[in-house]
Amino acid sequence: MDWIHKTEQSSVESHGLKHDEFDSIVKGLGREPNLTELGIFSAMWNEHCSYKSSKFWLKKLPTTGARVVQGPGENAGVIDIDDGDVAVFKMESHNHPSYIEPYQGAATGVGGILRDIFTMGARPVANLNALRFGEPSHPKTKHLLAGVVEGIGGYGNCIGVPTVGGEVNFHPSYNGNILVNAMTVGIAKKDKIFYSAAAGIGNPVVYVGSKTGRDGIHGATMASAEFDDDTEDKKPTVQVGDPFTEKLLLEACLELMKEQAIIAIQDMGAAGLTSSSIEMASKGNVGLEIDLTKVPMRASNMTAYELMLSESQERMLMVLEPGKEDMARAIFKKWDLEFEVIGKVTDTKNLVLNMHGKEEACIPINILVEDAPEYQRDYTVREPAKEYLIDEGTLKSETIIDDLVKMISHPNLCSRRWIWEQYDHMVMADTLVRPGSDAAVVRVHGTNKAIAISTDCSPTYCKHNSFEGGKHAVVETWRNLVASGALPIAITDCMNFGNPEKPEIMGEFVECIRGMTEACSVLEYPVVSGNVSLYNETNGEGIYPTPAIGGVGLIKDISKTKTIAFKQNDTLVYTIGETNGHLGNSQFLSIVLNKELGSTPIIDLNDELKNGKFILELISQDLALSVHDIGEGGLLIAAAEMSLSSGIGISINCERKNHAYLFGEDQGRYIIEIDKKNEAQLKKLSNDHSVVLECIGHTTDENIEIKDIGKISIQDLKTNHENWFQNFTK
Amino acid sequence: MKSHVIVFPGSNCDRDVAVAIESISGSAPEMVWHKNTSIAESDLIVVPGGFSYGDYLRCGAIASTSPVINEVIKKAKAGVPVIGICNGFQILIETSLLDGALIRNNSLSFICKDIYIKPENTSSIFTKNNIVAKMPIAHNEGNYFASTDTIKKIKDHDQIAFKYCDINGVVSEESNPNGSLDNIAGILNDKKNVLGLMPHPERAVELSLGSDDGKHIFEGVLK
Numbered sequence: 001m002d003w004i005h006k007t008e009q010s011s012v013e014s015h016g017l018k019h020d021e022f023d024s025i026v027k028g029l030g031r032e033p034n035l036t037e038l039g040i041f042s043a044m045w046n047e048h049c050s051y052k053s054s055k056f057w058l059k060k061l062p063t064t065g066a067r068v069v070q071g072p073g074e075n076a077g078v079i080d081i082d083d084g085d086v087a088v089f090k091m092e093s094h095n096h097p098s099y100i101e102p103y104q105g106a107a108t109g110v111g112g113i114l115r116d117i118f119t120m121g122a123r124p125v126a127n128l129n130a131l132r133f134g135e136p137s138h139p140k141t142k143h144l145l146a147g148v149v150e151g152i153g154g155y156g157n158c159i160g161v162p163t164v165g166g167e168v169n170f171h172p173s174y175n176g177n178i179l180v181n182a183m184t185v186g187i188a189k190k191d192k193i194f195y196s197a198a199a200g201i202g203n204p205v206v207y208v209g210s211k212t213g214r215d216g217i218h219g220a221t222m223a224s225a226e227f228d229d230d231t232e233d234k235k236p237t238v239q240v241g242d243p244f245t246e247k248l249l250l251e252a253c254l255e256l257m258k259e260q261a262i263i264a265i266q267d268m269g270a271a272g273l274t275s276s277s278i279e280m281a282s283k284g285n286v287g288l289e290i291d292l293t294k295v296p297m298r299a300s301n302m303t304a305y306e307l308m309l310s311e312s313q314e315r316m317l318m319v320l321e322p323g324k325e326d327m328a329r330a331i332f333k334k335w336d337l338e339f340e341v342i343g344k345v346t347d348t349k350n351l352v353l354n355m356h357g358k359e360e361a362c363i364p365i366n367i368l369v370e371d372a373p374e375y376q377r378d379y380t381v382r383e384p385a386k387e388y389l390i391d392e393g394t395l396k397s398e399t400i401i402d403d404l405v406k407m408i409s410h411p412n413l414c415s416r417r418w419i420w421e422q423y424d425h426m427v428m429a430d431t432l433v434r435p436g437s438d439a440a441v442v443r444v445h446g447t448n449k450a451i452a453i454s455t456d457c458s459p460t461y462c463k464h465n466s467f468e469g470g471k472h473a474v475v476e477t478w479r480n481l482v483a484s485g486a487l488p489i490a491i492t493d494c495m496n497f498g499n500p501e502k503p504e505i506m507g508e509f510v511e512c513i514r515g516m517t518e519a520c521s522v523l524e525y526p527v528v529s530g531n532v533s534l535y536n537e538t539n540g541e542g543i544y545p546t547p548a549i550g551g552v553g554l555i556k557d558i559s560k561t562k563t564i565a566f567k568q569n570d571t572l573v574y575t576i577g578e579t580n581g582h583l584g585n586s587q588f589l590s591i592v593l594n595k596e597l598g599s600t601p602i603i604d605l606n607d608e609l610k611n612g613k614f615i616l617e618l619i620s621q622d623l624a625l626s627v628h629d630i631g632e633g634g635l636l637i638a639a640a641e642m643s644l645s646s647g648i649g650i651s652i653n654c655e656r657k658n659h660a661y662l663f664g665e666d667q668g669r670y671i672i673e674i675d676k677k678n679e680a681q682l683k684k685l686s687n688d689h690s691v692v693l694e695c696i697g698h699t700t701d702e703n704i705e706i707k708d709i710g711k712i713s714i715q716d717l718k719t720n721h722e723n724w725f726q727n728f729t730k
Numbered sequence: 731m732k733s734h735v736i737v738f739p740g741s742n743c744d745r746d747v748a749v750a751i752e753s754i755s756g757s758a759p760e761m762v763w764h765k766n767t768s769i770a771e772s773d774l775i776v777v778p779g780g781f782s783y784g785d786y787l788r789c790g791a792i793a794s795t796s797p798v799i800n801e802v803i804k805k806a807k808a809g810v811p812v813i814g815i816c817n818g819f820q821i822l823i824e825t826s827l828l829d830g831a832l833i834r835n836n837s838l839s840f841i842c843k844d845i846y847i848k849p850e851n852t853s854s855i856f857t858k859n860n861i862v863a864k865m866p867i868a869h870n871e872g873n874y875f876a877s878t879d880t881i882k883k884i885k886d887h888d889q890i891a892f893k894y895c896d897i898n899g900v901v902s903e904e905s906n907p908n909g910s911l912d913n914i915a916g917i918l919n920d921k922k923n924v925l926g927l928m929p930h931p932e933r934a935v936e937l938s939l940g941s942d943d944g945k946h947i948f949e950g951v952l953k
Contacts, residue, residue: 153840157868158781160742244740244784336739424842424868427779429746429933434940443938558938 007032015042021373028367036304036353036361042218043271043309044278044368047534052373053500054532057513065526067489069190075116075267076186077528078193079490081554085444086190087451088122091130091183091494091550093533097238098180099227102147107155107241109182111313114159115267118250119316121194121257122186125428126442127156129166129182130455130494130548134175136411136728141170144178146729151241152182153422158243159250162431163423164440167455167548170411173463176538177227181494181531183550185453187444194257196266198284198319198345203263205277205288205343206325208332209249209315212273213298215239216311226499227538245314245337252335253316261324268315274308276317278351282369284319290343292355304353304360319345379506384465388584388598395659401710403592403663404636408644409720410591411728413633415644418725436645437563438480438629441555450555452486458632459544464585465600466508466545470515475603475667477551478523479629482612483670485562485619486553488523493530493549498542500534508545509534516547522605523612525551560619564628565646566673571625571699573650574682577611577669578692579635581660587633588663603667611668614689623678623685630669635696636662638671640704643714644721649700653707662706673699731952733759733774736802736818738793743779743815743932750932751776754945755952764796774811774951775802777818779868779930789832789871790820799825811855811951812924816869819916819926828917828926829884830876835869836909842868844940845907847892847915847929848899854922855950857891862899863943865934867907872928874910874917884917891916891925 003009003019005026012022015038025041026032033041047053063071069086070078076090094109110127117124129152134141156163161184198205216239256262264284266276273295281288292307302310320328325341332339346352351368353361407413420435432450433441439454456476462469474491481488493516498505520526536543555561583589584598618624626646630638639650654661674682686693697707705711733751737744744761751774752758759776762769769775782793793799799821806812806827814822822828835841845867849857876884884890892915896905906913908928916927931944 150839157840157842157870158740158742158784160780242784244781244786247742247781248739421843422840424840426842426866426868426930426933426939427742427746429749429935429939432938 005032007038011038015039016046017042021045024371028371029363034361036308037363039305039309040274040361040363043274045372049271049275050372051532053375053377053534054495054509055374056376057510060513061517061527062520063526063528065490065524068526068528070193071528072530074195075119077490077492078120079528079552080190081444081451084190086188086193087185087552088117088120088188089183089185089492089550089552090116090529091181091492091548092531093494093496094180094182095178095496095533095536098148099178101238102144103151103154104238104240106148106151106180108239108313109180110152110155111241111243111246112269113182113184114161114246115269117184117186118253119194119265119267120188121192122188123254124161124184124186125430126185126440126453127161127163127182128440128453128455128550130457131166131168132174132179132459132546133170134178135172136170138175142729148180149419149422155241155243157424159247160427162425162427164425164431164442165435165453165455168416168419171459171544173544176541177536177543179496179546181548183455183492185451185552192257194262194265196264196280196283198264198280198286198288200263200319201286201345201347203319203322203345204325204341205290205345206318206320206328207295207315207338207340207342208318209337210242210245210312211296211298211338212307212310213312214302214306214310217306217309226535239311239313241313248335248337249314249316252332252337256328256331259327261321261328262318263321264319266317268317270311272309272311278365278368280317280319281351281365287346287348287350287352287365288343289346289352292353292360294340294342296338296340304355377500377506378503379510380503381507381511382504385585385599390583397658397709400659400662400706401712403588404640405712405717405720407587407591407633407637408640408717409724411724413587413637414724415722417722418729432558432561433484433563437484439484439486441484441561443558448558450558450561452481452484452553452555453550454480455548455550456480457546457548459546460585460596461600462512462545462547466511467515468600468602469545470512470547471519471603473547473549474516474519474525475608476631477549478525479612481551481553482615483562483627483629485560486555488525488551488553490526490528491549491551493527493547495530495532496536496543496546496548497534498537505542512545512547519605523609562619562624562627564642565626566642566648566699567625569648569699569701571673571675572679572695573697573699574672574674575635575669575694575696576614576672576691578666579661579664579669580666581664582666583660583664586663586665588659601665601667608668610689611670611691614691615670617685618672623674623682624672625675626673628671630671632665634663634665640717642671643704644718647714649703649714650697651700651705651707652697654694654696657706657709731755731757732772734762734769734772735759735776735778736762736764736798738764738782738796740782740784741778741780743930747776747778747932750935751948751952753935754948762798764798766798767801769801769805772805772810775805777802777814777821779816779818782817782821790817790824793821794824803827806924809921809923813856814926815930815932816928819928820871822924822926827919827924829880830874830917832871833873833875834871835873840870841907842866845929846895846897846905848895850890850893851888851918853888854891854918856925856947858950859946861946862895862897863946864941865929865931865944867929869928873908874914876911881911887920889918889920890914891918892927
């Protein structure tokens with residue numbers, strides 16, 4: 001196709017815009033854009049900001065429910081947690097920057113998601129994360145792991161919000177493209193939630209926070225492209241975080257929010273001033289006129305282009321009630337922050353930018369937003385992997401204890417203590433369940449209730465059966481919340497995939513969404529916020545599909561909180577749910593036999609629901625002493641984790657003492673510990689609920705024993721479980 | 731019972747301390763902004779943890795020159811009980827109200843976990859409950875260091891408040907989380923009315939958080 005425009009073709013391409021996208025800009029404007037305008041379109045129409053490949057499919061996810069106050073589309077989702085309180089939460093990716101510069105990339109990922117939460121009027125009370133690294137032997141893994149963990153800690157510790165949980169795994173598919181997904185949960189009052197729709201013609205548009213510098217220009221465009229061998233050159237597109245300023249911004253914003261002064265507020269995240277101003281104008285169906293000379297600047301001689309595309313951190317844009325400027329200014333000055341009226345709301349429905357008296361841009365908002373490209377990309381769905389039949393004869397039961405040791409000391413199943421001890425997980429003094437259990441539990445300050453939070457995803461499940469993998473990611477968080485004694489309410493999703501222009505990648509995305517949709521519907525566990533990160537590829541090699549899910553639930557009475565730690569010696573240990581011994585695509589195959597083979601386990605959502613409700617019933621009747629869901633690694637790993645976190649042993653005497661039974665990853669299962677005196681009541685209840693119940697043994701003093709097979713002391717197993725990260729990062 | 735909690739930009743344990751004080755004494759402390767230059771009559775001043783002024787210079791260094799700090803020093807010298815926790819300890823050291831230095835943890839990383847401490851001095855109002863106490867630490871620069879002369883001086887004057895130990899009170903290298911000299915977790919001034927410690931007693935005032943041993947440190951002053 002011939003290039004017929006005056007604007008250089010190379011300039012359009014370097015802005016990440018396709019030819020037909022540029023055609024529609026020219027058509028919409030009725031002229032060619034100037035450089036500033038081109039930069040603005042580039043920032044708004046990249047994949048990261050426009051969701052152009054994913055929007056069509058995201059609309060299929062269930063987003064409503066009795067407790068949903070705000071679903072997707074705002075800075076974060078909002079759910080009702082009774083008594084006029086709401087929980088505000090979202091998870092977001094910061095993959096590309098973290099690969100280029102792990103400390104700052106991860107730190108600003110935390111900073112960005114925190115701002116999304118307090119922009120809505122919520123005080124952040126918990127941070128979590130979901131991290132994926134390449135295989136440990138890859139030369140970059142150690143450096144990336146250390147940098148990311150330090151960056152997350154560096155930001156969260158300083159701002160004083162506890163980092164209470166998360167997940168991490170290692171797989172070669174992330175060798176050239178790690179994933180850093182950060183989640184924040186905040187608490188607000190239902191009648192004091194702040195939104196981003198600008199309103200009130202003539203009202204002042206106010207800039208607060210840090211000054212604007214030249215950092216992070218084109219960050220969002222970078223995050224929408226694949227990596228190649230020149231990735232190092234992209235370092236200047238990574239922003240630099242200042243958690244101290246964010247702490248001041250948090251306190252100043254919450255202080256101003258107590259007054260009746262803010263009409264709309266939006267943080268400046270990806271694509272900075274561009275996306276925040278356009279978002280506010282578009283939501284309010286108004287125009288904005290901004291005088292860029294008024295923007296507080298860190299560097300001299302910044303151009304309109306640079307000011308609009310900078311991703312300097314710790315900044316916010318607000319529309320204030322007229323007349324409230326001085327009061328608001330006093331608050332921000334008290335916290336030593338910038339406060340500048342930089343424009344006003346107009347009725348033109350245009351974004352107009354002036355600088356030194358000259359008009360630098362004039363773009364109708366609807367062209368930027370409603371006319372943004374949306375693609376229904378071609379997709380092909382791969383056949384799910386077939387069942388891999390192991391010759392059971394080759395698996396000798398004598399190796400079970402050795403296999404347990406191998407698995408529990410493997411980077412994908414070992415203790416994450418080395419990570420969470422670098423995060424302040426107790427500041428704010430409301431952390432009731434610390435990292436290392438099924439879900440983190442954080443009390444709602446000053447009350448007797450708490451929220452439980454869990455992040456999860458199994459990329460290998462998703463790779464080999466994207467539909468079941470999508471279901472699983474949702475269900476695993478649901479199960480974790482249930483096991484903690486919480487009523488699961490809603491999720492946030494962080495969809496990390498490869499290049500959507502490849503039909504097989506798009507197929508993975510479509511199937512994961514379909515699986516998630518089904519799980520969310522049956523469990524009545526809607527999606528209230530989320531983020532999509534595509535083009536996670538290096539040199540054409542895509543990552544495994546990774547729909548990371550963050551689930552939030554409510555514990556109405558904190559005395560009903562459960563952890564995975566065994567509580568007493570000589571109690572009974574039962575499994576809930578049916579164990580068939582599904583070894584396909586399991587941790588046992590991957591770690592012990594070094595094979596990534598077989599079918600992803602299938603989840604029966606009705607069983608899942610039934611078993612989960614049964615667990616909640618047991619907890620409400622105070623029948624369960626401890627509860628743990630059976631996840632990756634199967635029954636024996638779950639039982640060992642309950643021993644490791646308590647120091648109380650277990651003697652397992654189940655019917656089938658073989659690999660398939662002990663390491664199989666059948667879904668919908670839990671382990672519970674109960675007092676002997678409650679056994680009859682447990683059996684009666686399980687009958688009433690028609691759940692499958694099996695006694696697998698009892699707790700003992702200090703060993704993990706499988707009757708007639710072998711045993712290992714908790715202390716020995718602990719040494720194996722605890723040391724991997726420490727040794728790896730030395 | 732009147733108490734005060736200093737709030738610097740970047741303090742992040744100020745609320746936790748206030749909640750702990752109120753739960754123990756029944757009355758909420760007054761929060762004192764760093765730009766204030768006077769503090770009303772007080773039975774206890776707490777300099778809380780956090781990252782005062784971002785701690786972008788040496789930890790506590792900027793806070794030690796803040797407007798409010800002269801008043802804290804004046805009150806401390808007049809005998810008002812003062813506790814500096816974590817960053818607060820670092821700040822009190824920077825003001826020279828307390829001796830020594832707090833350098834980077836020997837692991838070179840931030841550490842957040844439960845530890846045990848036991849009182850060395852049993853005469854001060856903060857340490858007279860002679861029990862092994864469990865509470866969290868959460869810091870990057872908590873490795874106590876001092877010159878041989880200083881160590882001798884604080885020992886001679888019975889100024890070591892707490893040492894890191896194990897659950898049974900045994901002080902050893904294994905129970906030292908950050909490399910602190912002699913396992914020192916907290917020290918006193920020579921008049922014993924100023925305490926600085928790295929562990930967070932305010933995070934250990936109720937069993938649902940894992941421990942209520944932290945109460946003892948406040949109780950001597952607040953009751």
